[in-house]
Amino acid sequence: xxxxxYHAVVARNVFDGVTVLDDHAVIIEGAHIVxxxxxxxxxxPVPAYALPGGAWLAPGFIDVQVxxxxxxxxxxxxxxxxxxxxxxxxxxxxxxxxxxxxISDTPEKMRVAMAAAQSAAGANPSVLGIHxxxxxxxxxxxGVHKPAMFRDPEPRDLELLxxxxxxxxxxxxxxxxxxxxxxxxxxxxxxxVSLGHSMATYAETQAALTAGLTGFTHxxxxxxPLASREPGPIAAALEAPAAWFxxxxxxxxxxxxxxxxxxxxxxxxxxxxxAMPPVGGARxxxxxxxxxxxxxxxxxxxxxxxxxxxAIDMASCVRNSVRDLHVPLTSALRFASTEPAEFLGLGTxxxxxxxxxxxxxxxxxxxxxxxxxxxxxxxxxxDVAPERVRA
Numbered sequence: 001x002x003x004x005x006y007h008a009v010v011a012r013n014v015f016d017g018v019t020v021l022d023d024h025a026v027i028i029e030g031a032h033i034v035x036x037x038x039x040x041x042x043x044x045p046v047p048a049y050a051l052p053g054g055a056w057l058a059p060g061f062i063d064v065q066v067x068x069x070x071x072x073x074x075x076x077x078x079x080x081x082x083x084x085x086x087x088x089x090x091x092x093x094x095x096x097x098x099x100x101x102x103i104s105d106t107p108e109k110m111r112v113a114m115a116a117a118q119s120a121a122g123a124n125p126s127v128l129g130i131h132x133x134x135x136x137x138x139x140x141x142x143g144v145h146k147p148a149m150f151r152d153p154e155p156r157d158l159e160l161l162x163x164x165x166x167x168x169x170x171x172x173x174x175x176x177x178x179x180x181x182x183x184x185x186x187x188x189x190x191x192x193v194s195l196g197h198s199m200a201t202y203a204e205t206q207a208a209l210t211a212g213l214t215g216f217t218h219x220x221x222x223x224x225p226l227a228s229r230e231p232g233p234i235a236a237a238l239e240a241p242a243a244w245f246x247x248x249x250x251x252x253x254x255x256x257x258x259x260x261x262x263x264x265x266x267x268x269x270x271x272x273x274x275a276m277p278p279v280g281g282a283r284x285x286x287x288x289x290x291x292x293x294x295x296x297x298x299x300x301x302x303x304x305x306x307x308x309x310x311a312i313d314m315a316s317c318v319r320n321s322v323r324d325l326h327v328p329l330t331s332a333l334r335f336a337s338t339e340p341a342e343f344l345g346l347g348t349x350x351x352x353x354x355x356x357x358x359x360x361x362x363x364x365x366x367x368x369x370x371x372x373x374x375x376x377x378x379x380x381x382x383d384v385a386p387e388r389v390r391a
Contacts, residue, residue, distance in 0.1 A: 005030060010039050010050040010389060011057035011363070015330060017338045017352035022305065026057060030169045031125075031377035035355050049386035051363050055372055059337035059351050060096025060360035061314040064344065065131055065246060067101045068309075071281035073288065074100045078113040083120035083127055089280025090273075091381065093313035094336075094362040094371045097128045099170055103288070104134030104149040111160060121167055122181075125358070125377040128344065129168030132161065133217065136173040137197035142292040143222040144308040145197060146289045154183050162189035168344045171218040174198035175208035186277040187212030192344060194246075195233050197222045205236035209243065215343060216245040218274060219262060220254045220329075221307075238265025242349040244343040247335070249320040250312040252299045256324040263325065264382060270339040271332070276300050276309035319369040329366060364383060 006029045014024040015034060025042045027034040027160055042048055051057060060363045068074055070089030072082050083100050088099055100120075102113045110132060117130035118313075126172060137145045161169055162185075170192040175183065176199060186193050194215025201224070205213075216223075216237040224232035237245050245267050247259055253274075273279065276293065284295045291310040293300055300308045312320075314336055321332035341351025349358050359378040361384075364371050373382030 007047040007049065007388060008042055009057060009363075010042070010048055012051070012054050013056045013366070014353060015056060015058040015333055016333065016354060017059050019201065020330060026353055026359070026361065028375075028378050031358055033353060033355055033357050033359050036353055048389035050389050051372065051386050053110045054366065055363050056366050057353070057361055057363050058333050059341075059353055060362045060374060060376065061094045061271075061318070061336040062097040062128070062268070062340040062344070062350060063090065063095050063273050063275070063314055064099045064101050064340050065101050065133070065274050066090060066095075066098045067103060067275060068277035068286070069275055069279045069281065071283050071286070073277050073286055074113065075103055075105055075109065078102070078109060078116045080116050080123075082176055083116055084124055086119075087124060087126040090275065090313065091126065091374055091376070092280055092371065093315040094318075094358040094364065094374060095126075095314045096362065096374055096376045097126055099129050099131040100169065101131040101133050102126065104137060104145045106149065107156065112299040114160060114164065118161040118164055118167060128346065129164070129170065131170040131172070133172040134198065136171075136178050138174040138177055138199045139198045141174070141197045141222045141224075142196055143307050144288065144293075144302060150177075153178055157259070158182070158185055161186060161191055165190065168192065168346065170194060170215070170344070172196035172215075174200060175213065176200045176204050180207065180211065183208055183213055190345075195223070195237075196360070199224045200233050202231045202233070202236050205233040208239055209236065214243050215350060216243065216267070218248050218253060218272065219245040220258055221248070234372045238262060239267075241266040244268040244270050244339060246270055247326065248272060248274050248310050248312070248316075250298065250310050251320065251324065253310065263327070268339050268343070269335050270343060271314060271321065271336045273312050273314055273317060274310040275313065276311060278311050279313050315364065315369045315371050322369075
């Protein structure tokens with residue numbers, strides 16, 4: 001990786017998070033974007049590099065639910081080195097910012113994971129915080145989580161979860177399993193709260209939204225289903241214009257028809273991978289809670305057939321959104337960058353290519369969303385080197 005102090009990257013198509021700009025240059029100084037200008041208006045002294053052919057340049061992808069990657073599972077390797085290995089594996093697929101995600105585990109493992117994420121984030125700008133998926137979940141909707149790990153929150157949990165003011169902390173919980181004031185206390189401290197693995201009713205979900213909950217973890221999966229007389233959390237989510245819902249667009253977790261229906265609601269969609277160690281790794285199996293998980297036909301499953309996370313990357317989620325959800329490429333790119341940045345409260349620094357924003361970018365071939373290179377805080381990493389226009 002390298003960082004040129006002052007330079008420009010030129011592309012035939014630059015998607016700034018809102019508009020596709022024709023033949024524009026993104027001027028970078030250090031870790032940030034200075035300006036986005038037409039190629040012909042690029043100041044002469046600025047060293048310029050052009051992406052090959054019809055490659056697009058867009059905001060880097062942000063994934064708020066990453067259990068593992070590069071043959072590393074965060075629960076098994078809650079260390080700074082483990083977090084960095086996961087981030088490096090996902091960067092190959094355009095992910096420039098992520099939340100390492102700890103699946104329901106012990107209080108001690110939660111403390112160790114928090115310390116690891118904090119340490120990694122201090123040196124690696126790709127690490128935006130941490131996501132605790134559990135352990136305050138419903139035993140009726142465990143998914144692949146181990147129900148023995150589920151418990152009620154205690155004062156020490158609130159202290160831990162609110163103890164990283166500089167990082168983004170996301171907590172997935174079942175609202176019906178926690179005291180009413182717990183959500184409000186988390187939100188007041190700046191923690192993002194998401195509903196997941198829950199049997200909450202519509203009324204209970206509405207109460208959680210009123211308390212400050214703004215997210216829905218992998219919508220449709222591991223939550224009370226939509227029903228005629230109890231609409232549950234799905235209906236509440238899709239009625240909430242100030243909420244975001246995660247979509248795993250792998251064709252296995254949710255039928256595309258259901259996701260297309262969700263896109264017609266009022267809430268904001270965002271792509272997540274729910275990725276497990278095989279993403280960017282060399283092995284097709286791993287263990288979780290001592291049980292073997294195997295990837296077959298693109299599905300991560302336990303021996304009993306239970307889905308155990310996913311074996312998909314963000315570039316594939318973008319591609320599948322265009323193909324299976326019938327959305328424009330620009331919408332899929334927003335789902336992968338602008339929307340998760342806004343959800344995390346980072347929408348003034350990430351998710352756009354604009355002056356003052358951090359220079360997190362992805363270059364890709366638009367025909368198949370094959371990633372050609374990435375930039376994180378101005379540092380570049382390329383499979384295909386941009387052509388030098390001028391030094």
